[in-house]
Amino acid sequence: MNSDDFGHVHESKHADSASQDPASLAALGWQPFFAEQISVDVLSETPPARVVAVHRSGLQILGVGLDETLPPCADVTVGDWLLLDRTQPRSSRILSRKTLIKRRAPGTDRQVQLIAANIDTVFIVTSCNQDFNLARLERYVALAFEAGITPVMVLTKADLVTDRPIWIDAARSVSDRVPVVALDARGDDPQAKLSPWCQPGQTVAFLGSSGVGKSTLTNALAGNEAIATQAIREDDAKGRHTTTRRELHLIPGGCLVLDTPGMRELQLADAASGIAETFEDIETLSTHCRFGNCQHEREPGCAIRAAIEQGQLEPARLQRWRKLLAEDRFNSASLAERRTKDRAFGKMVKRVIKEGKSRREC
Structure with a gap:
């Protein structure tokens, strides 16, 4: 190691x-x-x-x-x-990893934080309440695509709303390649609706902010209440942290489930291909722009601007795509700079050790 x-x-x-x-x-x-x-x-x-x-x-x-x-x-x-x-x-x-979930670590030290390895399916969990956030969902989907993991969006607390189809359609707008499952995390729904991805020997992970029901879903799949859960705060629908570490739970006769703490900050780095897959609609449109270096601002023949004018693309989605691309470029460059400095420092240490040995031999 x-x-x-x-x-x-x-x-x-x-x-x-x-x-x-x-x-x-x-x-x-x-x-x-x-x-x-x-x-x-x-x-x-x-x-x-x-x-x-x-x-x-x-x-x-x-x-x-x-x-x-x-x-x-x-x-x-x-x-x-x-x-x-x-x-x-x-x-x-x-052993070499089949898949790897990672992010830029919180803070200013420009390091990569490893979240989990060898995950087959990631359930991106959000609630049908104020927690629902398209930008956050797009980040998680991009993270999964970049890692080569199958993403599935899970909408919890669906039993508490009367306009369930609206929430489902909003989630589907993130990517038409990602299945969307709406359920009640406390009943029989999880075992029934998530079973296609929770077969024996498969490893699945629940990702999402605190209080959306990740631990509740894990308990539902396990058929017990082994993992502590807490209710959300009523004033802002925000969740409280219950899981404090990343841990795989072996479900009897079934899959392995990774329960993780809610991530307040998810900074993408080295995730260009994952972003491209998540925003496949915009990437496809950009290939039809008149100019190959089109910035999708005021250039003539811009297919993306035309799609917005025709109501086929939401301006907000274009802005979120731009924001993720800019963030990924900045973080990727920062991490590359950090790796270069680390290599240079390692070479310096080896040189000092070698020179020290030479002096002692003399």
Whole structure:
């Protein structure tokens, strides 16, 4: 894992009986994609284990006959598969990820924050109330597309509104490639309506702001109330934080569900292709502009301006597209600058160490 923090393996006291004895690697989401990366000999010498929880104090891993805790490591995130080296845990190998959700970390240090790895489907959760925000939904969809994950929009609290079709149509306006499911998170709806994506061995994630029902949905799929939930604030329909860490829950006889804390800030970086897929309608229109470098302002023959004038495209959607593109370019450039500085610093450290050794040898 290329980290000196992995010096010890600690026995876990994980209490989830469903995860203490997984039926097989397949139950934990093992797929041919991961098996193709290793040989049979390697598999027997270093057993595969999946990171199912990230705590401040360490990483919870599960495998066949494995339920242990490793020290934390910045390069590892929930959902990762690793080959556990019991004699030298620091040498445990992280398998290549099938998918990866990441964002620019909050703050000014210009770093990438890993959210989760190897997710098959992401449920983008929002409520049919004041929490509903098209700009936020577009960000989550772009994040999913960029990661190569199947996105599904889930509208909770649909049982509390009388104009459900209006909310569904608004969600569908984000992308015609993303299914929209409206449900009551507290009843039988989640198991019935989300079952096509929640098959055994699949890993799904609930993403969205606090209080929209992510933990409630996880409980509904699990058939219990293992995860604490709280009601929203009545004055502004804002949610309270209930989940405080990213953790995979193994649903008996079903999928693995990632429950995450609500993200107050979601800054996109290196997500140009995801944005293009989310705004496929605008990207397609732009190919019909008279000029290849059209800025879609006052240029003659602009297909996008024509679509707005004809009522085929909302001006607000164009503005949100521009905002995301500008944000992604800025953050991508900032992260590239940070990586360049980190490489330069690493080279300087190696040079100083080498010069120090030379002086001692003399």
